[in-house]
Amino acid sequence: MKVKASAKAISDVIARIKHDGYVAHLSEGADHTIIGVVGESATPLLEENYATMDGVENVMQLSVPYELASRHFHPGNSLVPLNGSQMGGNKVLVIAGPCSVESREQIIETACAVKEAGATALRGGAFKPRTSPYSFQGHGEKGLQWLAEAREVTGLPVVTEVMDPALVPLVCQYADVLQIGARNMQNFTLLNAAGESQHTILLKRGMSNTVEDLLMSAEYILAQGNRRVMLCERGIRTFEKATRNTFDLNAIPVLKSLTHLPVIADPSHAVGLWEYVEAISRGAVAAGADGLIIEVHPRPDEALSDGRQSLKPERFKSLMEQVRRVAEAVGRTA
Ligand code: PEP
Ligand code: MN
Numbered sequence: 001m002k003v004k005a006s007a008k009a010i011s012d013v014i015a016r017i018k019h020d021g022y023v024a025h026l027s028e029g030a031d032h033t034i035i036g037v038v039g040e041s042a043t044p045l046l047e048e049n050y051a052t053m054d055g056v057e058n059v060m061q062l063s064v065p066y067e068l069a070s071r072h073f074h075p076g077n078s079l080v081p082l083n084g085s086q087m088g089g090n091k092v093l094v095i096a097g098p099c100s101v102e103s104r105e106q107i108i109e110t111a112c113a114v115k116e117a118g119a120t121a122l123r124g125g126a127f128k129p130r131t132s133p134y135s136f137q138g139h140g141e142k143g144l145q146w147l148a149e150a151r152e153v154t155g156l157p158v159v160t161e162v163m164d165p166a167l168v169p170l171v172c173q174y175a176d177v178l179q180i181g182a183r184n185m186q187n188f189t190l191l192n193a194a195g196e197s198q199h200t201i202l203l204k205r206g207m208s209n210t211v212e213d214l215l216m217s218a219e220y221i222l223a224q225g226n227r228r229v230m231l232c233e234r235g236i237r238t239f240e241k242a243t244r245n246t247f248d249l250n251a252i253p254v255l256k257s258l259t260h261l262p263v264i265a266d267p268s269h270a271v272g273l274w275e276y277v278e279a280i281s282r283g284a285v286a287a288g289a290d291g292l293i294i295e296v297h298p299r300p301d302e303a304l305s306d307g308r309q310s311l312k313p314e315r316f317k318s319l320m321e322q323v324r325r326v327a328e329a330v331g332r333t334a
Contacts, residue, residue: 001013001032001033001034001035001055001056001057002055002056002057003031003032003057005033005054005055005056005057006054006055008054009053009054009055009056010026010033010035010055012053012054012055013035013050013053013055013056014026014035016049016050016053017035017037020041020043020045021039021040021041021042021043022037022038022039022040022041022045023037023038023039024036024037025037025038032057047059047061064215064258065212065216065219066212066215066216066218066219066259067219068219068222068223069215069218069219069222069229069258069259069260069261070215070258070259070260071257071258071259071260073260074260075260076260077089077260077262078227078229078260078261078262079262080200080228080229080230080261080262081200081228082120082121082157082176082177082200083120083121083155083156083157085120087230087262087264087290087291088230088260088261088262088290089290090332090333091327091332091333091334092285092289092290092291092292092323092327092332092333092334093120093121093264093290093291093292093334094118094119094120094291094292094293094294094320094323094334095119095120095121095122095123095159095202095264095291095292095293095294096114096117096119096121096122096123096293096294096295096296096316097110097111097114097119097122097123097124097159097295097296098110098123098124098125098295098296098297098303098310099124099125099128099268099295099297099303099305099306099309099310100124100125100126100128100136100138100139100143100303100304100305100306101124101125101126101138101139101143101144101146101147101160102139102303102304103146104146104149106297106298107122107124107143107146107147107149107150108146108149108150108153108154109298110122110124110150110296110297110298110313111150111151111153111154111156112153112154113296113298113313113316114156114296114313114316115154115155115156116317117313117316117317117320118320118334119156119316119320120156120157120291121156121157121158121159121176121177122147122150122151122154122156122157122158122159123158123159123160123179123293123295124143124147124150124158124159124160125138125143125160125161125179125305126138126139126140126141126142126143126144126146126147126160126161126171127140127143127160127161127162127163127164127167127171128161128305129161129163129181129183129184130305135305136304136305141170143160144160144170144171144173144174144175145174147160147174147175148174151176157176157177158174158175158176158177159175159176159177159179159202159293160174160175160177160178160179161178161179161180161181162175162178162179162180162190162194163181163184163190164190165187165189165190165192165193168190168193168194168196168197168199169197172197172199175199176199176200177199177200177201177202177230178194178197178199178200178201178202179201179202179204180194180201180202180203180204180217181204182204182205182206182207182234182269183206183207185203185204185205185206185209185213185214185217186206186209186213186217188220191217191220191221192220192224194221194226195220195221195222195223195224195225195226196224196226197226198224198225198226198228199226199228200228200229200230201221201226201228201229201230202230202232202264202293203217203218203221203229203230203231203232204232204234204266205231205232205233205234205236205248205251207234207235207236207237207245208236208237209236211251211254211255211258214231214255215231215255215258215259218231218259218261229261230261230262230263230264230290230291231255231259231261231262231263231264232263232264232265232266232293233247233248233251233252233255233263233264233265233266233270233284233289234265234266234269234270235247235248235266235269235270235271235272236248243270243271243272243273243276244269244270244271244272244273244309245269245270245271245272246270247265247267247270247271247280247283247284249283249284249287251263252265252284252287252288252289253287253288256288262290262291263288263289263290264289264290264291264292264293265280265281265284265285265289265291265292265293266292266293266294267280267281267284267292267294268293268294268295268306268309268310268311269295269306269309271309272308272309273308273309274300274308274309274310274311274315277294277309277311277319278315278318278319278322281294281319281322281323282322282323282326285323285326285327285330285332285334286326286329286330288330292323294311294316294319295309295310295311296310296311296312296313296316297310297311297312298312298313299312300312320334
């Protein structure tokens with residue numbers, strides 16, 4: 001409350017808190033009176049309603065607004081099953097594959113290569129969110145069918161993006177994990193549909209979104225009763241132009257401390273240049289990432305999207321070896 005808040009202003013605030021179904025805790029200092037609002041109620045607390053009341057100086061939220069995603073709700077790590085392993089467990093899991101599914105041969109060839117190198121799951125986009133409407137948009141359902149074939153051949157579960165809430169059931173028919181891309185992180189209709197599906201979700205951080213925004217988006221999925229959610233740091237937009245995005249290494253330990261959900265890193269989109277992908281992968285694992293998602297293409301010079309940041313299979317093999325060594329150095333396996 002303001003320094004000169006009247007006794008009436010204070011009692012009005014207390015009355016409002018009780019009316020909203022909460023308990024008011026009064027703490028009177030030499031200058032300031034602080035009124036704590038505690039407990040649970042069916043009436044949502046609207047900060048701005050209190051902020052506009054007479055005598056109120058400031059309304060501060062002390063508890064986090066993402067209840068289900070928080071460690072407060074679930075202190076241990078949530079484990080998300082993936083191909084017989086668990087994302088969020090001791091083993092660092094790597095998802096790899098091309099940016100886009102380009103042909104049946106391309107996805108099967110890449111799937112075999114990443115499996116041989118030790119990947120846990122296959123990635124590949126059939127529905128691509130492209131900045132330009134003239135860029136390759138993905139093969140759609142045909143791409144999903146090719147992914148399913150690649151899974152049959154290799155046994156690798158499939159991670160693929162869904163952009164449209166109406167297509168969630170279709171993508172669920174083919175995919176093991178639904179990816180929600182950076183550009184759709186705050187597509188709340190899509191988040192609700194992804195939550196309702198009860199499918200495993202890989203939720204990427206929006207390029208201009210905060211860690212708290214990401215956790216609030218995860219909360220949408222969790223609120224639908226779907227607890228199988230992995231979060232992904234994929235680089236944010238900054239003033240720096242030397243790389244495609246700026247990898248927010250900070251986000252890895254910060255997320256790990258705020259949430260029980262597995263946290264993975266996408267160095268490919270974060271840096272945008274294949275020659276730096278290994279370094280950022282090592283850094284992410286050292287910082288505590290539970291997994292990585294890496295773009296791999298057998299012939300990056302022929303890729304229909306993101307060839308510049310795609311590793312050739314040989315390089316990917318070397319990355320896996322480096323990841324194993326870093327994982328061991330920080331008390332994990334890979
Ligand atoms: C992708 O994974 O190919 C992709 C489009 O990623 P993001 O949504 O992070 O840009
Ligand atoms: Mn890509």
